[in-house]
Amino acid sequence: MLGALAKKIFGSSNDRRVKGYRPRVAEINALEPQLAALSDADLQARTVMLKAELAAGKTLDDILVPAFATVREAAKRVLGQRHFDVQLIGGMVLHESGIAEMRTGEGKTLVATLPVYLNALSGLGVHVVTVNDYLASRDAEWMGRVYRFLGLTVGTIVHGLDDEQRKAAYACDITYGTNNEFGFDYLRDNMKYELSQLAQRGHNFAIVDEVDSILIDEARTPLIISGPVDDRSELYVAVDALMPHLEREHYDLDEKQRTVSLTESGNEFIEDLLRGADLLKEGDLYDAHNVSLVHHVNQALRAHTLFTLDKDYIVKNDEVVIIDEFTGRMMQGRRYSEGLHQALEAKERVTIQPENQTLASITFQNYFRLYTKLAGMTGTASTEADEFAEIYKLEVVDIPTNKEVERVDEDDEVYRTVGEKYDGIIAEIEKAHARHQPILVGTGSIEKSQHLAEMLVKAGFKPLDYSDLNALTDVYAAAREGRVTKRFAVLNARFHEQEAYIVAEAGVPGAITIATNMAGRGTDIKLGGNVEMRVEKELAGIPEGPDRDVKIEAIKAEIAEYRAKVLASGEPADPAAGRKKALPGGLYIIGTERHESRRIDNQLRGRSGRQGDPGRSKFYLSLQDDLMRIFGSDRMDGMLTRLGLEQGEAIIHPWINKAIEKAQQKVEARNFDMRKNVLKYDNVMNDQRKVVFEQRRDFMGQESVRETVDEMRHGVVDDLVAVHVPENAYAEQWDVEGLRERVRDVLNLDVPVEDWAKEEGIADEEMRERLRQAADDAYAARTEKNTPDLMTYVEKQVLLQTLDHLWREHLVTLDHLRQVVGWRGVAQRDPLNEYKSEAFDLFNGLVGSLREQVTQQLSRIEIMYEDPASAEASFASPALPPMFAQHLDPVTGENEMAESGTGSAGGAGPAYGYAAQAMATDTAMLERDPTDATTWGRVARNEPCPCGSGKKYKHCHGTFAV
Incomplete structure (x- = not known):
């Protein structure tokens, strides 16, 4: 207070x-x-x-x-x-x-x-x-x-x-x-x-x-930048075939945490199935040599229990395409990692793409x-x-608004069932449409957008194609004449090509737009319509001049008229229905459910009431919605039944809003904790990443890394002696034969270690000095033979490439460690501390391996060129492995992962031209029909338009494709 x-x-x-x-x-x-x-x-x-x-x-x-x-x-x-x-x-x-x-x-x-x-x-x-x-x-x-x-x-x-x-x-x-x-x-x-x-x-x-x-x-x-590994598609298919045999009691499913795991009986059951399919050759499922099989079983179980077709992903062109939970858009090219995407492909019987190994990664x-x-x-x-x-x-x-927000945010309407909720939404849409009020309906997924569209069709509405100018002309004529068109547009992942125009025209009188999330669309909804979009669409073929100017003025006048109609489309007061105040015109936002994040709901609401315009928003919920169901709607259902809530009636009260907000806050707090936990683990890798990247740049910036190479060689000698010639030990306790073999293997030296060990009074320190000197002499001779200038260049390349290889292997190891370290909590040990400790040991191992591998390679390097200039030119652009760019674009669903070939560090290189190269190798793209836009597939904005006009796609048919 x-x-x-x-x-x-x-x-x-x-x-x-x-x-x-x-x-x-x-x-x-x-x-x-x-x-x-x-x-x-x-x-x-x-x-x-x-x-x-x-x-x-x-x-x-x-x-x-x-x-x-x-x-x-x-x-x-x-x-x-x-x-x-x-x-x-x-x-x-x-x-x-x-x-x-x-x-x-x-x-x-x-x-x-x-x-x-x-x-x-x-x-x-x-x-x-x-x-x-x-x-x-x-x-x-x-x-x-x-x-x-x-x-x-x-x-x-x-x-x-x-x-x-x-x-x-x-x-x-x-x-x-x-x-x-x-x-x-x-x-x-x-x-x-x-x-x-x-x-x-x-x-x-x-x-x-x-x-x-x-x-x-x-x-x-x-x-993630990743590269392909061996094909294991047969194993994915074989494991997937076992999943339908599992019963509900065989696994524990947690919808809140989105986790699933086999129960004890489920483990026994799946082991029997795996043995029957000859997949489990020996031992139990959780024996060390079967760890890969456990991974495949877990991913297949996740694919079947946590992921739903047309909600979490869709199947299109023999591909499983992810649907972003926040925007409802296709993440074309983005793939789940750790074999989950392959498990979904096996589930949906589409071609299974090979898995990828992480080459480099970083979180935002x-x-x-x-x-x-x-x-x-x-x-x-x-x-x-x-x-x-x-x-x-x-x-x-x-930041305060330039003009006061005039939008009215009404209390949520809560129905007992989903069916009653949708009936209420359809009835509200019909009422608002009859008043010529533009309506933006927000849904949580593509599946729900399609369901609502089907219900509107049953109610006598027709879908509107914004690429059809005749249909648009009818809509504008109806707006002028005050007629009801009963047309609607759907804006989601399946129709994002028309996105900009659909959004721009969502403020026309009587417009009904169904949208799967409205964040980051990049286009404002202006009441009455959008002048720029209409000019681009309707006057595309008319050159600059008086005629065009006249038509532009006519469009502006028409939009001003439409705006006046939209402003006057509010709902009058109705004391008989208990509504004492009139509700404003402007854009009417109807939410079909509450998202688990209040931000997403606010983003939808925020589309109405821009720059002081009037507007209105209301959310329709049911006790069967995911958010309500997960947070204990059973008790509320019982209470409403006792209160005598009739079929088709809704409960409306500010207390309901507060209860829902608290539920959302709980989900947001959980998600925050999850992100913090992810960050704690990623910080461990990030500290190591910064060390590696900084050291790498330091190597790149040096004219010569000879000093570093010499230090590495000396460090390797020290390690070899420390292992085989313990400090203060008698010569009889030395592992002379082992030392001789390791010196030959790592340093490419054949030295009389046995004879040295027999000398009177020799100690580990003198052994170390002799080996260092022998290694330095051999390396100096190799350098002279291959020319010092060329060896200087080769040393840097070997050092960088070896570091890259070991870093990639290290990333995979850390990823596997992260997956299993959580079980340490069962033994009352902090998984994060365990991860930090083991990651530190692994990083020290990486440093030791780098030292040894660089020394080993340089001790054997032979340059097979007579002309040093040509040799240096050959080394100038080391070939990089085939790479994939994997990441999530939260808004557009543009092609986010495509093979880019081996490339070279000096040219376009990996992942630089991936969109264009993916198109060049796609047979569907090569068989485009200039007269049929459905055969064009995805067209890059700067590519020549497939229609044959000679213009770039973005200046032709791609004008309104985002």
């Missing part, structure tokens, strides 16, 4: 922080008249002036006010947009390494120009991170006009660029790109062999758009913590504020 009173008197901590920015906002506003009077040339000259001030000793904070004022004036001239005062505040929050929470439609893209320009003046580079290539390209082009006007360079990192293009983009003052591309470039840079080949030039400052999606939703999904949590300064912006971050603070040291600041 005292806290609430203090908040009313003094304001919240967020209010006080926002208020603290107001004086600087006033200073920026005071400069506006002065800058408005400058010519373009004088305004552009301010960039040089501000850079000079920095060079003279001023800090970025010192020049914030003049820099922000400069950007605002440039945006007015170039874009015709002026930053609002609240946008200036948002820019300051970003500059101070905070997260700016700004509602949908408040102009986050424009806000970013302020801190980006200011920090780019340092010359150290600024990265702007988006969730997909479309938004990266769009924002770089759109906001890039401001930066280029002010004399800064802008680059874009998207799929399909080669090394030189990437280096050029990173060399720019400002670089736009996706989280995945930035992370992959970091990993790929740490697999190269020359500093001159590196694409990135450091991690100075990054602004992450949709920061909650990238740093929270994707925190548990690492970026650890990648983004590489930046000296990190900031983020989103519409929904407050619910995860604690996690941002604890993991990333980022404070969330709620």
Whole structure:
């Protein structure tokens, strides 16, 4: 109570922080008249002036006010947009390494120009991170006009660029790109062999758009570069065939934790099945030599019990395609690891692709913590504020809206059954549609989108194809004439090609749009429709000129008329029905269930009420929904039955909302704990990764690693002597024969160790010195024979390639250790401490193996070239293994993993052109019919349009494909 009173008197901590920015906002506003009077040339000259001030000793904070004022004036001239005062505040929050929470439609893209320009003046580079290539390209082009006007360079990192293009983009003052591309470039840079080949030039400052999606939703999904291993598809099929024989009592299933494990009876039953199928050759299932079989059984069990077709994945073109739980979109090319994807392929009887071995990996949590300064912006971050603070040291600041939010958020309606809930939703859609109110219906999965679409069809509605201009013309005519069209559009993974246009037109009078999540769509829903989208769609073939201008004005007038109709489409008061107040027009959000994360619900709600527009939102729930069922809806069902709740009736009360919010908070807390736990384990690997990558770069930067090679050789000698000639032991106790064999094997030396051991008074120290000297002499002779210059180059390549090989093996070992270490808890030992201890021992083993293998290889190396120049040229680009890029794009579902061939470190290299190369080898792509768009498959945005127009796809049929 005292806290609430203090908040009313003094304001919240967020209010006080926002208020603290107001004086600087006033200073920026005071400069506006002065800058408005400058010519373009004088305004552009301010960039040089501000850079000079920095060079003279001023800090970025010192020049914030003049820099922000400069950007605002440039945006007015170039874009015709002026930053609002609240946008200036948002820019300051970003500059101070905070997260700016700004509602949908408040102009986050424009806000970013302020801190980006200011920090780019340092010359150290600024990265702007988006969730997909479309938004990266769009924002770089759109906001890039401001930066280029002010004399800064802008680059874009998207799929399909080669090394030189990437280096050029990173060399720019400002670089736009996706989280995945930035992370992959970091990993790929740490697999190269020359500093001159590196694409990135450091991690100075990054602004992450949709920061909650990238740093929270994707925190548990690492970026992985992997390579293929042996084919084991027959084993997957054989194990899968046994799964249908399992009964429910054979396994324990936990829906909350999404885990499943065999019971004791299940273990015995599956062992009998495996023996019958001749898969379990000897011993019990959990004997050490059967560990691979256990892995296959567990993954097949997960595939059959935890993963559902058309909810978690779909089958398309003989592939199992993952559906992202947060966005409902296809993760084309993304694959589950550890054989789970192969188990799903066996379950669905599609072609089983080979497993992959991890070559390099990093989580987004650890990648983004590489930046000296990190900031983020989103519409929904407050619910995860604690996690941002604890993991990333980022404070969330709620930025006030430019205009007050006029949306009415109604209490949830809770029905007893799913059927009753959907009946209520259909009835509400029909009522709102009859008033010409645009409706956005949010669903939790593709399956539920399709189910709702089928119910609408049964109710007399028809699906709308946004690629059909005739159908659109009818919709617009109906909007003008006040007719009810009973048409709807579905926006989910199956129809994402039409996404931008569907979103843009979701505000037309009477529009019904069913969406599987609305986060990060990149297009605002404007009441009445979107002028730009309609101009692009309807006037594509009309050249610039008076006719086109007239048509554009007509479209603008029509959209203004539609907007007025949408604003007037609210529901009047109905005292007889118990509704005393009228409900507003505008976009009507209908949620078909509550997501386990409140952020996702808020993202859906936030689509309505942009920039002060009126709007309305309501969620429809049933006691059979996953969230309600998992959190004990049985008791509530019994209570409602006793209260006499009739068929088709709903219970509506603020207390229900609070109970649901608490359930969501429990799930969010559990997910946070899981992400923290993942981070604790990944931090162990990350510490080792940083050591390896830093050491690797150090080797690459040295002219010669001869000193390191010599130290390694001496270390190997010391290890050999320590093992076979114990300190203070008698000569009779020495393992002379073993030492001689190991010296021959590792150092390629045949020395009279037995004779040395017989000498009077010889000790381990003298033995060590003699072996060192013999090894040094032999290596010096080998160096002279192969030429010192060439050996200098070979030493570096052998060192780097051996380190890479051992690091890959180490990653696999750590991954296996992580899977089994959890069982140590049964013995009352902390699994994390066990993991840290064993990982440390394994890393020490890696260091020892590196020393020995490098020494062993260099002691035998023979250069078979007569011309040193040609030999060096041959070594200049070591071949890398075939590689796959595996990662999760939380928004678009673009091709996230494709084979890229062996490549070379100096050329396009692994995974650089993977989208284009995947297309080039796809038979379906090679058999495109120019007249039939369904045969085109996925077309890269910069590829020539398959229709034969000669234009790029993005300027032709791909205009509205995101």
